[in-house]
Amino acid sequence: xxxxxxxxxxxxxxxxPRQAELLRENPGAYLDGFRLDxxxxxxxxxxxxxxxxxxxxxxxxxMMAYTAINGMDKMPEYVQRIHQ
Numbered sequence: 001x002x003x004x005x006x007x008x009x010x011x012x013x014x015x016x017p018r019q020a021e022l023l024r025e026n027p028g029a030y031l032d033g034f035r036l037d038x039x040x041x042x043x044x045x046x047x048x049x050x051x052x053x054x055x056x057x058x059x060x061x062x063m064m065a066y067t068a069i070n071g072m073d074k075m076p077e078y079v080q081r082i083h084q
Contacts, residue, residue: 003056006044009034010057010065024069050084 009031013023023030027045036044043051047070049062059082066078 003052005034005036006040006052006055006057007061009036009044010061014065014068020068047081049078049081053082
């Protein structure tokens with residue numbers, strides 16, 4: 001498994017408002033456009049940021065994507081999740 005596919009999916013979502021909306025509203029459909037295995041899909045759809053970080057996904061990208069998709073007011077939740 002590689003962090004590249006997860007990073008590509010997250011980067012594209014934060015780079016394009018339409019993609020961000022699709023990830024927010026229908027993560028399964030959004031992720032169909034990327035070569036992710038079932039475990040990687042589960043990490044992204046559940047926003048398991050600590051699990052993604054453990055697979056060497058960039059922590060900065062994780063924070064940017066989490067707040068872009070979930071809102072800046074969810075930053076405390078992100079901090080809790082990254083330390084799990």
